[in-house]
Each structure stands twice: as structure tokens, then as C-alpha cells.
Amino acid sequence: MENDKFSLRRHYSQLRAALTPQEIQHKSEKIAFQFVHLPDLRAEDTVHLFLPIKAKNEINTWYLVEQLRLHYPSIRLMISRSDFTHKTLTHYYLETDTVLVENQYGIPEPIAAKVADSQAIDWVIVPLLCFDQEGFRVGYGQGFYDRFLSTCRPDTKKVGLSLFPPIIKIADRHLFDVRLNRVLDGDFIWTFTDSLFL
Template sequence: MIKSELRRAALAHRAALSSQEVAHRSQQLCDQLFQHFPVAEWRWLHVFLPITQRHEPDTWRIIRRIWAEKMPIRLAVPVVPADGVSLTHYELTAETLLHLNRWGIPEPAAATEVPATAFDAVLVPLLAMDRAGHRVGYGAGYYDRFLAQCRPGTQFIGLNVLNEPLPEAIADVRPTDVPLTACLSPGGVQHFGSIR
């Protein structure tokens, strides 16, 4: 299948989930992250903040656990700049003031900018992925451009509240698409080859 078809199907499937089911699956993803990855050893983790009305994974569960356990890791979140082309990244602390952008995504009102090369791991939003780690997002290409800027060795970990990888490959993968190194879904963790 092609991305536009997969995107449509995944959005409908995700919209049909109850808020309670999204919360339950989000907790599963959080538990898996800390069980299968050395989170406390990372220096910087990039995490997206969820659009709750779109039933995105609740990444606040991950963020609050890091803060509650006083892990030394630092967090950063994305901001869509005025040019509408590339993401910028800003540190997130418990004191960071947030506001909603025009898409309903929480963003820091003022914070320290962090370069893409700083991150040890990036939690990546997605709607679907195949068994090679290629993902379907919302289609704007923000994350592919961002991930291409990260340093070698950065882990790209997808968060999927839906299903396992697709049984067949995404038909219209482009050369600029950056594959995931792993993905968390309610059924468990999938790894997609070596870290680049």
C-alpha cells in the first residue's frame, strides 16, 4: 500500500480508540521504553508532545517518570518554525511554559535551543511502519529532515499506539525517508537493523 492510503486507514483506526484505550496503550509504550532501552544513560532525549485530540501516544507518562525518578537525562521537544520547513528543538524542564501552536501541539514559549546533533535518542511519532522500519507520518516530512541531521548512532524509536509492523513494505518509500531503529507498539518492541 502507499502512504496516503495507510495514513487514512491509520487515522481512522486511531480515532476509533477510546481515551481510556489510548491511555492504557500509552502506559504500555512507556513501560517498554524503560524496560528495553538504557534511558537513564542517555544525555539528551528528544520527545514529541502529544496532540491529545488526535489520540497520539501520551508521552507525558515518559517525561514525568524521568522527572519523578530524577534521571540525569535532559529532554528537548520540537517547535515548527515560521519557515514551515525544518523543526527546531528546545529544552523541556518542569518549569518550561508551554502554549499551543496553530495545530494544537504544545510548544515551549521560551527555552534554550538544542542542536539536532545533541540527541542520543529521538522518540518519533508515526501512524504506521513496515518491517524495514519505514514509517508513515502526517506527510509534511518534518521528522525525516530532522532525523537526517542527527549524528550517527542516534536511536530513532517510533511510538505506535496501534498495531505491529505492516505485513508488506510501504510501496512509496523515498530516498529521503529515514528509517527507524526501533518501534514500540502495544504488542512489544521491534528492532529494525543496526543503529546508523
């Protein structure tokens, strides 16, 4: 298998599509458990997360929402709406009564929710198809999250959620790719430092 983003995107999309609902559920629950037990997660933090696209067999982050609300009732949660014209995200607080509607791509998005500022975010939960041993990821190729992460505070923690272990290295990384601080895969917590460079 080639390790360029195009090949990796195709390969891991196929691998993920082959997973059963039971496998997705099991992994999602384990990843949620890992996240809520991170030692540096604080009760007053703000966590931005993605909501799952069912058709893409994504990790079910609703388990994470449930666990965060159970263990950290005062934590603030955020989600986004996507602007596919400009490839940008607008952020909103996710409350227990927030109304969600799936857009044309199957992404659950908030309706009439309170707009939020990316500078308030302490943690960003980042979707990915695969990642490498230096903390870089392959997403869907639209660049939404690289643009979004560049607007966050320097100390905002970026945590990927993965259904698969890492590859050695993505071959065609570039300077605009944002390194993750951690990736959780249900079995291991992968931690990356700024001492690693392209």
C-alpha cells in the same frame, strides 16, 4: 487496503480516531514502561520527544516524560517548535518549569525555553501513524521528522511509538525516508538493522 502512504495515512488516522481515551491511556502507559526499561538507555542521555496533539488521539508522551524523570532524574529532555513555512523544527530543552502553549495545530510548544542542538540528542522519539516490518514509517506527510533526523548524529537512536502492529511493507518508500532503529507498540519491541535495504 492499499499500502501506499496516502491510503495508509487515511486508514490509520481513522483507526486511531476510533480508539477510546482509555485505550490511548493504556497503550501510552505500556509504551512508556517499555522505553524506560530499554537496556541501552543511560542516565546521562538526552532524549528528544514529541508532545501529544489531543485532537489527533496521539500517544500520550507525558507518561514517558514522568517515567523518565522518575527513573533517570539526570536525563535531558528536548522538544521542538515547528516552522510550517520551511517545514523545519527548532529544538528546546524541556525543563520542569518550561511554559508550553498550543499552536494553531494543537501542538504544545515551548515559550522562552533554552535552544538545544540536534547533535546533542542520543534518542529521538518519533511520531507515526503506522510502520512496516523493515522499520519505515508513515507520518502526517509534511516531512518534518525526515529533515530533522537527517541532522542528528549517525549514532542517534530513532524510536517510533505505535498504537498498532506493523504492516508488511510500505509500497512507496523513497530514498529520503529514514529507517527507525526500534518501534515500541506496548506489546512488542520491534528492532531493525541496517542490513535491510529498499
